[in-house]
Amino acid sequence: MAEPRKMIDCRWFPTENACDICISGSEEDVLDLAVQHAVQSHGHQKSIELREQLRSMLRDEESTEKVA
Numbered sequence: 702m703a704e705p706r707k708m709i710d711c712r713w714f715p716t717e718n719a720c721d722i723c724i725s726g727s728e729e730d731v732l733d734l735a736v737q738h739a740v741q742s743h744g745h746q747k748s749i750e751l752r753e754q755l756r757s758m759l760r761d762e763e764s765t766e767k768v769a
């Protein structure tokens with residue numbers, strides 16, 4: 702079975718100019734991209750705290766993908 706995918710939506714992130722980008726994939730890949738995105742697009746400082754904050758916002762990707 703495939704690893705369950707996680708998703709994160711930029712609208713969930715408490716930032717002033719949040720966009721509506723949505724990232725989904727395996728947990729570590731989503732976090733890598735989410736950190737990059739937060740830094741490049743929203744001017745956050747790259748840090749462990751940022752990564753952990755993003756991790757806490759991950760949700761299971763469910764029912765959006767029914768074809769196995």
Ligand SMILES: [Zn+2]
Binds near residue numbers: 711719720721738742
């Ligand atoms: Zn964004």
